Amino acid sequence: MAIEVSDRARAWLKTKGGVATVRLSPRHGCCGGGADIAVAEARAPEAPERYTRLDLDGVTVHIDPTLVDQGLRLDVEGFLGLRHLFVEGASPTRSKE
Numbered sequence: 427m428a429i430e431v432s433d434r435a436r437a438w439l440k441t442k443g444g445v446a447t448v449r450l451s452p453r454h455g456c457c458g459g460g461a462d463i464a465v466a467e468a469r470a471p472e473a474p475e476r477y478t479r480l481d482l483d484g485v486t487v488h489i490d491p492t493l494v495d496q497g498l499r500l501d502v503e504g505f506l507g508l509r510h511l512f513v514e515g516a517s518p519t520r521s522k523e
Contacts, residue, residue, distance in 0.1 A: 428494040431482050432501040438509055439485050439502075442468040446500065447477065448489045448513055464493055466500055466511035 429448065431439070439446055447469060450462040470488060471477050477488035487500065499514040 428478070428480060429487060429489055429498040429500055431485055431487065432499065435500050435502040435511060436483060436485050439468055444484060445470045445486045446511060447471045448487060448493060448498065448500065450490050450492065464498065464513040466513045468511055
C-alpha cells in the first residue's frame with residue numbers, strides 16, 4: 427500500500443472534508459543545501475493532476491508520485507482545535523543545489 431491512514435487521522439479528516447494531500451516541501455539550511463520533507467495537509471492540492479489519487483476507506487489522499495512507494499503512515503497529533511496531520515516513514519531527499 428502506498429500510504430496507511432491511521433483510524434484517528436481518518437476520523438479527523440472526515441470532519442475536515444475527507445481529503446488530504448501528501449507532498450514534498452523544500453527546506454533550506456542557513457549555509458546552503460537543503461532537503462525535501464514530506465508534509466500532509468487536510469485539503470485538496472491546487473493541481474490534482476500532478477498527484478496520485480487514492481481512495482482509502484472514505485478518505486481521499488492525493489500523494490506526490492515520488493512518495494507512492496515509500497511505505498508512509500498518515501496520522502494526526504495535537505488536541506482540541508490544534509490538531510494537524512503528519513507523515514511517518516518518509517526519507518527526505520536532497521534538493522538540487
